[in-house]
Amino acid sequence: MKRMPFEPPTEHYDERIEAIDEQLCDLIKQRKDISNNNPGFPTNQLISAWSEKYNLYEDFLNSVFGQFLNEEVYKPVVEPKGFLKNIPILKSFEKDDLFYSVTFLRQFENASVVHFNVDKDDSDDMPGVFPEHTWFDLSIDDVEGTDYDCRNDEWGGGSRGHISYTFIVSPPLPDDISKIKLVFKECKTPFKTKPTGLEFVIKMD
Template sequence: MEHYLPDYVKIVLLFYLGGENMKRMSFEPPTDHYDEQIEAIDEQICNLIKQWKDLSNNNPGFPTKQLITNWAKEYNFYEDFLNSVFADFLNEEIYRPIVEPKGFLKNIPLLKSFEKDNKFYSVTFVRQFENASVVHLNIDRISSDEMFEWHQREHTYFELSIVGEGTHYDCRNEGGGGSRGHESFTFIVSPSLPDDISKYKLVFKEYKVPFQKPTGYEFVI
């Protein structure tokens, strides 16, 4: 039986699992005109989205299937269109401006690891640039699963946060990939991390794709 994935799910999967070479394309307006009669309505839409974020503390969840069905009938929309709209609201972070590392300085050995349930997590070095740092998380596992079973299993990804001394760090998951025995994820951290590795900790939290559902699993190295 063939499984159908809506386009909005495919986009998010590509972002999180597409690897570090996947770069965002510049946006081009899909039309050459704009009906200025609806400018006030469009501004109201922006205002309502802002209220929606504030009221829910930017954690709104997702409308139930019945609500989507009701609204589609009431306002004459396709259900998948509404699913796509509300799904996009949950993925604002993927549109955050990208910091491209520039001005390579050096590699700093880190050699830190964590092991649990036959999985070995490691970060061997931090790549330092003038405006950012690049962190590679490696995951190695002992697995006897058949390749088909590996592809069928539920996929997850990791997000990185930095615990340091007063500085706020923006951490972007640039994607990842691998095989049944090895995976890796690349993160861009800005501003650059201190050269002294004792001044910060790397906190990795696991999420399910495509809608950033935390699994509750995290570790610090």
């Protein structure tokens, strides 16, 4: 999924605040370093106190601190280029009435694309009532300890009984995937902040 190029909302910039804006960038970096990039979220009491003390709207502060949690979303996206081949996987995991499967992956010169599906029997679902949507995080475990970047290319689409996801993995997975493990974690939000506790591994051997 290609990201639209950013365009500044205005051409105006008051250069008198340039030093302050640079300080903000420095403070953001310090915040990441001190918290090991895992800061959590300020309590409602703190947000309310800061809102009153600094004359800022509470919803604005909630939005600002929410963006700090989502920095990874803005990491440059690898666009798969140079298609090489499809590799069938056909591996699955089942829990309760849900069937999770990796059907195949597409190999490109600079990335791999993992196709992941979630299926369920929706025959007993009430018409017009949709189940709570969840998201999945993918990480790669291999014997080499390779640091793979796994990006959810689409937040999941389909029908009530079927949802499909695609993950862009870079660098690309090796052609010999027998020692690769795909680790899936379910989350209540698209930014990995509220795991549901469901985690499973699909081995590629």
